[in-house]
Structures are given as structure tokens and as C-alpha cells.
Amino acid sequence: MSVNTTPMPPERLLELDDVHVHFSMREGLVRAVNGVSYHVDRGKVLGIVGESGSGKSVTARAIMRLLSKNAIEAGGRIRFRPEPGKEVEISSLPRDGRQVRELRGGHIGMIFQEPMTALSPVHSIGTQIMRTVMLHRRVGKEAARARAIELLEKVQLPKPTEMIERYPHQLSGGMRQRAMIALALSCDPALLIADEPTTALDVTTEAQILELLKSLQAEMGMAIVFITHNFGVVADIADRVAVMYLGRIAETGSVDDIFYKPKHPYTRALLQSIPRLGQAPVRRLKTIPGMVPDPFNAPAGCAFHPRCAYAVPGRCDTLVPEVSLFPGDQSARCHLAGKLPEEVL
């Protein structure tokens, strides 16, 4: 697939084109991200769903240029529009250069999975937020402090003026994740990358954090890339969904299309494995047979074919499927997309 060189449409905030990230390991080369393309529009929420090891987080780190040292950025293009009329090709910037550092924290905020360990244990919440504010906004200590208090209030932490003196170990998991969100949003980023922000939290806290993110999104208008393995969370927060499998986007589309008209057998199988309201009673939820393949020996052809109920021998196991487009900006990478038998979901 050739890299698309046309300029981004005006509403576009982030566009990934055929991004590849490989890891060179002792056991061999892992193609963790193997040609991923997706896009996020200004102010929209993209949910990225996939099993562990599907490359969701690695893709997100490729956007932030936060990949570990043994990662090989093997191709593709990542473009970002920090402000209208300006376009930055993140993938061509030096990894730790000044421009990338300005984007990080300044235009793109990131929330991590583990609120327990993702905040510095030796700095107070306030210090950590203030440092980011002072770095990107070039303001003094007093202004940064005022901003930190305002942010902690925004994320609904109690007593923000006291909270800025607190250290992470003094807060509960949910409170830490709120502080993390305040940190990520400290400079009004246009894009927030949330890497499984609720996975480590209990269900009640998870719901609260999701509510918070939704209300902050409505208030501040940033776009969100929301990475999760939980379809329910995606349905709650996302406008569009991308389903990833083994380093590729299996299917992408609006939430409604993905949930009600999935075109990829993997999306279907995932949806059948979770209970739904109003579903015809079934004895057992379906499971996807087999395991996620060993990343060192990814299957030939369509990576999902060994576990696919519809796989056609001689085709799915030899040819990598092209992307098929459907109305409503839905696309699926499957030989049988659009030709699958109707099935009760």
C-alpha cells in the first residue's frame, strides 16, 4: 500500500498512514505494528479495541515517539495538526528533538494504564502538573500553581488547594487517575491519548473516570484516542472504533456500524463473546477458538485465518487481504468483508 500524500482534510487532527513498528528481539523480529492506518478528527473520540499484543499501545507510543530503544520505526507516516492550518509530520521528526517535545504534553497529552506507578513517587501532584505548565506555557510559578489548582478542580478532586501538596502514594487509585488526567490536560492539548486508563481500576471507579473524561471532552473539546480491550467502554465513549488484531486494523467504522453491522469476522466474534442487553437468551457466550498467535511466527495471509469460522482455504491463508471500503467511512481488512452470511449478533 503506497503512502497517501494528499494533504489532510481540514477537520483532520491526526492521521496514521501505513505505520510499521518492529522490535528486534533475540528470538527474531516482531512486527508489532504492521501497517496501521487510522485517523482522528478534531474533537472526536476514537476507540481502539484489541487483545493484548495487538499493537494498540505501541501505535499510541509511535504517535508520541515514546517507543523503547529497541523499537524500529519501520515506515509509514504520522501527521498531526496542532492548530488549524498547520501540519506536522511527527514520524519524520527526530525522536527526542525539540519539536517532538513541544508536542508531548503541549499538544498531545497521554494517560497511562497504571495510575499507581505512572506518577512520580517523589514529587507532589502539584509539582508534576506545574512543571508541565511551566515548560510549555512559559509562565511563572504562581501562574502554574493557579493553573494546577484549576485543573485539579476540573478533574473533581476534593480540596484542590490541599491536593496539590499531596504525593501519589497518599491518593487512591481513582484519585491518582484523576490527577493523571489533570496532568495530561494541563496545557489544553488538542489530542488526548488514553492508554487503557480504566483497566487497573475497579468497575465503579472506571465508570466515574469515564464520566469525567466524557464531561471534560465536552467542556474542553479535545479529541481522544481511547485504547481499551473493553467493548462496553468503547460504546460508552467513542464516536468511531478501530479493531486491531496482531498489528493490523481489522475493521474501523462508526460505533453504530461496528456494533450493528460488523464486516470483519473478528469483530463479529468479539461482539458475540460479550453479553448484550436485549439479546435473545443464549446458553453460553461464544468464544474465539485458539490463542492469539505467537508474534514471532505470525500466520501467513490473513493473520486471523486460523481462528476464523469463515476462513477459505487457499485464499485466507495465503493472501493478505486488502482493505474493503463500505459506506459511512467503514472499512474492513477481510477477503469476505460484505459477503459474510447474516448472523444474529
Place this chain on the structure above:
Amino acid sequence: MLGYLTKRALWAIPTLVFVSFISFVIIQLPPGDYITAYAAQLRHGGEYLTEAQEAAMRQQYGLNDPILVQYWRWISNILLRGDFGHSLEWNAPVSSLIWERLGLTLAISTLSMVFTWIIAIPVGVYAATRQYSLFDYLFTIFGFLGKGIPDFLLALILMWLGFTWLNMDVGGLLSPRYESAPWTFDKVLNLLSHLWIPVVVLATGGAAGLIRVMRANMLDEMGKPYVETAYAQGLSERQVVWGYPVRVALNPFISTVGWALPALFSGDVITAVVLNLPTTGPLLLQALKMQDMYLAGSFILILSVFTVVGTLVSDVLLAWSDPRIRYA
């Protein structure tokens, strides 16, 4: 914080009483006493003490009293009058023997500790941030060599180099002509020209080990998510490394500052003997050999005070640097 400090300070008292008593007893445990050792020394030189003379000396020094009485006499003099007793061997007050050497010991120790840290911390951080690079391997080799070569051997090599190549007079801390001279600029220069060997020797051994510790700590810390968060905030590599993981990786250093105090006071005896340094180490060794119990006991008491105070200092520093300890 204040309550914590008070509690720790109060606990130090019974600890010190206990340690001082145990050390006093241990010094007396070997068969015989100072008089026996003294008589043996005299016999070695061709003279001898009669039974009656030995008994008279024991009487004079109170060596026949029960150990508790001797201990009480010693400790109460220290506490009430600051009198550490009389060194039997040197026939001089213990305090004059010790304090004289203490200053130089502390100077050498502090200097070598500062050098150790100045070398170990940046090198450890560098080796960790550039893991498996050429310099990482070089520092690793240096680390194992520094750890592997005994200090006294290094001291001998440096002395030989200094003597044959730089034509310096080595050993001791001052050239003979300055020893009783008043403190002048020349004397300080002379001191510095002698000081570098012990400082290099002590710092090499210490730094070699600490580099490895720092490198391992940093590698642990740099893999933690908060470091990635710091990068995601837009901080540069230097800001991230020195502002976040180093802060945490220094904890083991800070918690062992306290041990450095007594270790430097008593430790490196062999190096001090080889280099003929007028520090406390060789004096302690001699006192123990002669069962000069007031001198040895006072040494060990001061040592324990240093240990207890040092540990307290470490704890306070640690609480100051790490909020998880401060508010736990």
C-alpha cells in the same frame, strides 16, 4: 516529623548503653588482660615482671574488680566528666590520643566519600542510560577491577608510582619537616600532596561498588511507568533522567550515608597502616592487640555513637528526600 526525631533520639540511648557494655565485655573476653600482654612484651625485650609487680599493677589499675564495676567506673567518668580514661599502653589520657587523630580521619573520610559520590553517581547514571555501550563496558571493567584490587595493594602501587616517577615523599600525611610546624600555606600544600593517595585509594574501592549499585538502581527505575509519563510531559532526556529516576535511585545511597561515618572511622585499617596514616584505624588495631581496654573501649563507644547518629542522619535525609517515607 519532630515526634519521629525525638523517638529515634530517645531510642539511641538504650542502644548505646547496650553496645558500650557489650563492647567492654568483648574486649575483656580473651584470656589474660593488659598486664599479661604488657609482661609478654617486656619478656620479648629481655625484661620481666615479677608476680608481685604484676599483682601490684593489677591492683593499681583496678583490673581485679568485677567487670561490672570496671564498666561502671569507665562509663560514669565519660558521662559525668567527659573523661574517657587512661590508655594503659600509651600512658596518656584516651581523649588526647583519639581527638588528635579524629580530625584527620574525618577529613580523609569525608574527602574520599565526596569523591566516591562525585565519581559513582554520574558514571552510574551514564552507564545505565547508555546500557551496553562501549563506555558502559569500560566502566564495568573498572568497577570489577576497583572492587577486586585490595585497597592496600592499590596504595602500595600508588606509593611506588609517586616515589619513582613523581619523586614525591610518600606515606604519612605530612613531610617530616612540617610535622610540628605551625599551619601555613606551605604546610597545607604539603598535606594535599600526601592526601591524594589515600583519597584515591579509598574513593576507587568505594566508587567501584557504588557505580554498580547506581547503575542497577537506575536500570530498575528507568523501566518504571512514571519515567514514561515524564517523557510524555515533554521534558528532555536530561530533565527526565536527573529529575525523576535519579531521585529515586539515590535512596540506597542516602540510607547508607550513616554507615559511611563509622566505616571510615574504623575501616580501611590496612590501608592506613600501609600508608602510615595518623588516623584512628591503626590506633584501634594496636589497642585491641594490647587489650588496652579503655582505649579500645572508648574507640568502640565513639564508633557506636557514630553508627547510631549516622543512621539517624540517614533516616532524616531519606525522609527529606522521599515523601513516601516522610508521610508513611
